[in-house]
Amino acid sequence: MIKEVVKRFLSAGIVLLASGFALNAYACSTAAWNGGESGAPVVGSPQDVSRLSGLCAMELSAAGSVKDTSPAGEATANIRFYIFAQLSSGSPVIFEAFSDDAATASLLTVSFDGANFVFATGAETSGPVPGKSGWNLVELAWADGGTMEYWVNTDATLVTADGSIAASGGTMESVIVGTSDAYTGTLTFDDYEAHRSTPVGPLVIGDADQDGSITLDDAVGVLKEARIFNVELQQGAPDCDLDGSITLDDAVRILQAARIFNVVPCG
Secondary structure (H helix, E strand, C coil): CCCEEEECCECCCCCCCCCCCCCCCCCCECCCCCCCEEECCEEECCCCCCCCCCCCEEEECCCEEEEECCCCCECEEEEEEEEEEEEEECCCEEEEEECCCCCCCEEEEEEECCCEEEEEECCCECCCEECCCCEEEEEEEEECCCEEEEEECCCCCCCCCCEEEECCCCCECEEEEEECCCCEEEEEEEEEEEECCCCCCCCCCCCCCCCCCCCHHHHHHHHHHHCCCCCCCCCCCCCCCCCCCCCHHHHHHHHHHHCCCCCCCCC
């Protein structure tokens, strides 16, 4: 059941060398996705794949996906994920939920062409919802036979939905993150999470040390990750400007977000 489902791209066996170049021994894995994977997803560490938080994310340059079959007879679902798209053609479906484990009876889809999202159910389709370059936050609140509300780069825990469409009947039994569609470019996914009755809410962007707040320590952490030697990767969400890379600019932005006056939030 979707009481609280966190399906991230996990790493195990983390090794950082104390001196010299920080080589890694990450075992990035889709093991948390109990429906398996298809196509050609690359689940990698920050040296290989841009990530928003933690140490692993999933990148696609062709059709590929991961599947979760843990939902069981769910009549409501609150879903959050992040997507970083660099596309030159195509408008692939990047997320889909189904009323069966075999993923043949679609309940809802989310498509993205790199500029605009489109949300659809069997009953209705939204107009284009603007995204942005870099990482995008997507949140959904879906109810069987009711409505599906959606948010793009806004906080579902605080802000009225960007829009809503009618939802056709059927309980949620499985979801797929990724796509089987043709496109040119790359799609990167991170931090999928689902709750039954409450919005998931966004990550605290800029919180590099994962302590729940943005402070000088987070800027120091970004500097440790961005340096050439003795790299110390951060477990939180250090990409303050959401551009897909961790650089000195993120440390500067974090300092702006942490100051008392004239605060400039990350994102």
